Amino acid sequence: MKKLMIGILGLTCLFALAGCSRTYANGEVYVYNWGEYCDPETLEMFEEEYDIKVIYDEYETNEIMYPKVEAGAVKYDVVCPSDYMICKMIEHDLLQEINFDNIPNSTNIGDQYYKMSEEFDPGNKYSVPYCWGTVGILYNKTMIDPEDTVDSWSILWDEKYANSILMQDSVRDAFMVSLKLNGYSMNTLNDDELEVAKDSLIEQKPLVQAYVIDQVRDKMIGNEAALGVIYSGEAIYTQRENPDLEYVIPKEGTNVWIDSWVILKDAENVENAEKFINFMCRPDIALMNFEYITYSTPNDAARELIEDEEIRNSEIAFPDLSQYNDLETFIYLGDEGDEKYSELWKKVKSE
Amino acid sequence: MKNKYIKFLSAPYIIWALIFIIVPLLMVFYYGFTDKSGAFTISNITAIATHEHSKALWLALYLSLISTAICILLAYPLAMILSHIGENAGANKDKYMVFIFILPMWMNFLLRTIAWQTLLENDGVINSFLNLLHLPALRIINTPAAIVFGMVYNFLPFMVLPLVNALNKIDINVINAARDLGANSVQTFLRIILPLSLPGLISGITMVFIPSLTTFIVSDLLGGSKILLIGNVIEQEFTQYSNWNLGSGLSIVLMIFIIVSIVLSTIFDKDMEGTAI
Amino acid sequence: MMKFIKKFYLVIIFIFLYAPMVTLIVFSFNNTKSRAKWGGFTFKWYAGLFNDSSIIQALINTLTIALLSSLIATLIGTIAALAMNNMKKLSKNILMGVTNIPMLNAEIVTGISLMLLFIFFKYRFGYVTILLAHITFNIPYVILSVAPRLKTLNPNIYEAALDLGANPLKAFFKVVFPDIMPGILSGFLMCFTMSIDDFIITHFTKGAGVDTLSTKIYAQVKKGIDPKMYALSTLIFVTVLVLLILVNYTPNKEKQRRLKGEKAK
Numbered sequence: 026m027k028k029l030m031i032g033i034l035g036l037t038c039l040f041a042l043a044g045c046s047r048t049y050a051n052g053e054v055y056v057y058n059w060g061e062y063c064d065p066e067t068l069e070m071f072e073e074e075y076d077i078k079v080i081y082d083e084y085e086t087n088e089i090m091y092p093k094v095e096a097g098a099v100k101y102d103v104v105c106p107s108d109y110m111i112c113k114m115i116e117h118d119l120l121q122e123i124n125f126d127n128i129p130n131s132t133n134i135g136d137q138y139y140k141m142s143e144e145f146d147p148g149n150k151y152s153v154p155y156c157w158g159t160v161g162i163l164y165n166k167t168m169i170d171p172e173d174t175v176d177s178w179s180i181l182w183d184e185k186y187a188n189s190i191l192m193q194d195s196v197r198d199a200f201m202v203s204l205k206l207n208g209y210s211m212n213t214l215n216d217d218e219l220e221v222a223k224d225s226l227i228e229q230k231p232l233v234q235a236y237v238i239d240q241v242r243d244k245m246i247g248n249e250a251a252l253g254v255i256y257s258g259e260a261i262y263t264q265r266e267n268p269d270l271e272y273v274i275p276k277e278g279t280n281v282w283i284d285s286w287v288i289l290k291d292a293e294n295v296e297n298a299e300k301f302i303n304f305m306c307r308p309d310i311a312l313m314n315f316e317y318i319t320y321s322t323p324n325d326a327a328r329e330l331i332e333d334e335e336i337r338n339s340e341i342a343f344p345d346l347s348q349y350n351d352l353e354t355f356i357y358l359g360d361e362g363d364e365k366y367s368e369l370w371k372k373v374k375s376e
Numbered sequence: 377m378k379n380k381y382i383k384f385l386s387a388p389y390i391i392w393a394l395i396f397i398i399v400p401l402l403m404v405f406y407y408g409f410t411d412k413s414g415a416f417t418i419s420n421i422t423a424i425a426t427h428e429h430s431k432a433l434w435l436a437l438y439l440s441l442i443s444t445a446i447c448i449l450l451a452y453p454l455a456m457i458l459s460h461i462g463e464n465a466g467a468n469k470d471k472y473m474v475f476i477f478i479l480p481m482w483m484n485f486l487l488r489t490i491a492w493q494t495l496l497e498n499d500g501v502i503n504s505f506l507n508l509l510h511l512p513a514l515r516i517i518n519t520p521a522a523i524v525f526g527m528v529y530n531f532l533p534f535m536v537l538p539l540v541n542a543l544n545k546i547d548i549n550v551i552n553a554a555r556d557l558g559a560n561s562v563q564t565f566l567r568i569i570l571p572l573s574l575p576g577l578i579s580g581i582t583m584v585f586i587p588s589l590t591t592f593i594v595s596d597l598l599g600g601s602k603i604l605l606i607g608n609v610i611e612q613e614f615t616q617y618s619n620w621n622l623g624s625g626l627s628i629v630l631m632i633f634i635i636v637s638i639v640l641s642t643i644f645d646k647d648m649e650g651t652a653i
Numbered sequence: 654m655m656k657f658i659k660k661f662y663l664v665i666i667f668i669f670l671y672a673p674m675v676t677l678i679v680f681s682f683n684n685t686k687s688r689a690k691w692g693g694f695t696f697k698w699y700a701g702l703f704n705d706s707s708i709i710q711a712l713i714n715t716l717t718i719a720l721l722s723s724l725i726a727t728l729i730g731t732i733a734a735l736a737m738n739n740m741k742k743l744s745k746n747i748l749m750g751v752t753n754i755p756m757l758n759a760e761i762v763t764g765i766s767l768m769l770l771f772i773f774f775k776y777r778f779g780y781v782t783i784l785l786a787h788i789t790f791n792i793p794y795v796i797l798s799v800a801p802r803l804k805t806l807n808p809n810i811y812e813a814a815l816d817l818g819a820n821p822l823k824a825f826f827k828v829v830f831p832d833i834m835p836g837i838l839s840g841f842l843m844c845f846t847m848s849i850d851d852f853i854i855t856h857f858t859k860g861a862g863v864d865t866l867s868t869k870i871y872a873q874v875k876k877g878i879d880p881k882m883y884a885l886s887t888l889i890f891v892t893v894l895v896l897l898i899l900v901n902y903t904p905n906k907e908k909q910r911r912l913k914g915e916k917a918k
Binding site: 390396400476 | 669
């Protein structure tokens, strides 16, 4: 008995000692980012170079990030939300305008991405683009009927693939698929259209193996499912791990998204936050991140640095959006719109 | 040990309990009975009646009842074997056996559940094994069956341990006396062992039922996010929809169910103890 | 025949309980990152473990929070149990009822209520909030394991010590304390175990950049578990196993009593 106690105590003290780490001269910066959304090595390099401690936290969806930031219990400085969420945060007065003079590297970002950002951040005051991409279907060539061509969202409703379909477990993405399938805008607030979309999702539910977010990657690599709704950024990584996988943008159109760095209004370390964003926009760092997470980077200077020509001109990593129809970007629908979507999504999930 | 002033030593704990037990609960009640603007409402409580919420609650009740029943069925024989009632188990040996059965609890609860995910998957370990034997594949991942599986696995020790303790407290002479007086094993079990082990059984039931009823992890990991239990609904109200009022209201409903189950079990407990003695 | 059935039953349950353990241990030697395929045998996750500062930090947090919260809870709980033993029946029952709340209430409600408290007081979420939450759910375990020991205590011995000239404090430590020590110890161990294994309450009370192993694993569940985590849990599992075997091979009466008391409350 006593020995057990002494053992526990001893081990704990040992680890506590090992935990004494270095101090940082220039304070800290609280970063709240998507899961697996940057190369951890870049964070270490930042700490090393600027002598600022990075306190790094991760979230899975915009919807999970928002309540945490809104409650203010944790005072983050830098967050990386998507388009419509940035708009929501601007309207709820959670963001502060960024002083671009302190982020000289922001000029590395291509102009077209700033133009895309205008939709949710008029005048480009609040956000610096970090990654962008589309949403599409990832499928396993060996598990698909050779007669079928995967080019439409409707294949996710094909009973042949019952229990082999992975859907996104976030409100807007799930509804995007269903709304697009039915030929509606993914930003609709029309009750009838939403009702149809909800019914489609309920109809689809028995075929769905699981609603997942980042797990879709592992499951597709492991041949657990034939079809999965996935962000384009995961396509390169999953293909590298499992050559049978193929990514496609369905013909009914899809979502084009941008995730951008923003600084929160009540950030306590604004200067460090600016340094952090500036660091992330540096071409070599953006390249490291691109190679690690394989999400398309809007950083043109970093793209220039990609050595592998195949990837630099890859249709998946850097698609030419003009050749696709019906591409849209999510817009913020207001608190009532949000609530409407959540209500319907809950109905789908509880069916 | 009688000292007038010694009771004032409870002050630190009373203060602690006030701040960290009572006040937080009052806050749940405050949020549960107000709307976003702070006005009084009971709509957060009555929201349980909507289709999606009541379904989540009934499903949770249903699955946790099944899990509790399975736990009893699995744990009772096990506890009989492990306790000194199991005739041929030496006093020292059974102690090690109990250890063996609580050891898995030292592996992280989430990791254990994830391990089951891998085992049960369509292309997982168990199915590869069944496939090798040319047996039909097991399709239970992401179904309520998988959730029951996870609940039973995670909460089984909470049933076994109180039962073993209760059985160990039974004087072996009482059992021998019953046998000597001509009771067969079924009679001995029903009239002696079962009633005397009831306190352990009851505490086992509450220790399995309540965590099963309120879990959101097991359903999340083994249900593929396809199945919402009341725990998931509450968790999501707080972490995704930022509707604290509704989340608190549903928590209050959940607490009512917990209180009811505890009250039921204590009444049952007392009745049975009365007849046993 | 009966014996065979018993053995068979034990083996079945044993397999049921240990199948996931074996799976996790096997994964810790798997040479690919994905859980889905076997890529050959490797020790690299074990080697990598000690260079992964975030996992080590989570381990340190888990252990220090468990240790601190158990110590503080044991102190507060033991004193409270002593005091409650001298209270009138009504106030004692009320306090006991309050003590039962965190034990019987749903963990999710306890977690949420503490989260609301910290937000209301604008207390910054972090290490301290987790610690406070853990102390809160730990105290009841101490009280409930110390109180029964106090009940069976013979008050005459304490009074005899006083009569023989010991001051109250000395009498307490010489006479009462050794008798309730096993209860205190088993309470402490319960706290430690509960704190290490807790996820739900930590999930709602943790702040930025502070992770325990549980919350770290939960975050990884969504994006794919880092095999180093399997390596770490295998090491923890083996450590506990070795410790338990060591403790068991030293004959000690106290420990046998504790064994029977552990986990059952």
